[in-house]
Amino acid sequence: MESKLTPTVEDYLSILWVLERDGEPVVGARLAEILGVTPPTVTNTLKRMTRDGLIAVDDKSGPYLTEQGRRAAQSVMRRHMLSEWLLLRMLDWSKTHSQAHSIEHTVSAELEAALQNNLENPQLCPHGNPLPGFEHVVANWQPLLSFMTGDRVIIRRVHELAEQNPELLAFLEEHQVMPGKTALIVEILPFNETITLQIEGQSTTLGYAVARYIFAEAA
Ligand SMILES: [Zn+2]
Numbered sequence: 001m002e003s004k005l006t007p008t009v010e011d012y013l014s015i016l017w018v019l020e021r022d023g024e025p026v027v028g029a030r031l032a033e034i035l036g037v038t039p040p041t042v043t044n045t046l047k048r049m050t051r052d053g054l055i056a057v058d059d060k061s062g063p064y065l066t067e068q069g070r071r072a073a074q075s076v077m078r079r080h081m082l083s084e085w086l087l088l089r090m091l092d093w094s095k096t097h098s099q100a101h102s103i104e105h106t107v108s109a110e111l112e113a114a115l116q117n118n119l120e121n122p123q124l125c126p127h128g129n130p131l132p133g134f135e136h137v138v139a140n141w142q143p144l145l146s147f148m149t150g151d152r153v154i155i156r157r158v159h160e161l162a163e164q165n166p167e168l169l170a171f172l173e174e175h176q177v178m179p180g181k182t183a184l185i186v187e188i189l190p191f192n193e194t195i196t197l198q199i200e201g202q203s204t205t206l207g208y209a210v211a212r213y214i215f216a217e218a219a
Pocket residue numbers: 080084096097100125163
């Protein structure tokens with residue numbers, strides 16, 4: 001059954017899963033924006049997914065994953081994140097997501113199990129996002145913007161929705177804004193919507209729009 005899902009449907013499943021997990025409303029316009037397609041395309045794909053029993057549509061709150069859809073979505077997420085770890089052995093951190101995105105659809109259940117074993121059952125992807133079932137691991141990490149000037153933090157997570165932007169990931173990697181790095185919050189300018197960090201002696205300014213995707217804990 002799982003092997004019959006197309007890459008497009010698997011992409012929709014993982015986005016729906018992330019939005020549901022975060023309690024974000026699932027609306028067609030938002031899906032279109034995230035997936036970079038037109039709203040009519042989204043409507044058509046959602047219709048097919050409803051027909052195939054992967055999602056159901058609530059008149060008020062919109063599409064949601066059925067039990068079958070949720071299981072399939074979790075499998076795609078796992079295959080994606082395990083592929084990222086595999087690729088990290090040969091690629092830059094900022095390139096693992098996009099490459100994993102193209103190979104995740106061809107990872108069989110057998111390879112998934114082998115990867116899980118070989119990678120020693122990771123709970124997080126290289127960007128700090130939880131594998132399905134490990135949401136509790138990230139629950140106490142706070143959005144970067146909830147800290148104050150002078151705080152020293154450990155960067156823990158760059159959210160899945162930011163992973164989709166390769167230029168952003170390359171920028172973060174170049175400036176060491178990556179899980180495990182210690183950062184000093186040098187300056188927060190609300191009127192400018194910027195936060196400036198110092199990591200390994202290097203100073204980096206992020207806009208709030210980017211900082212919202214980054215989670216940390218007090219060092
Ligand atoms: Zn990813």
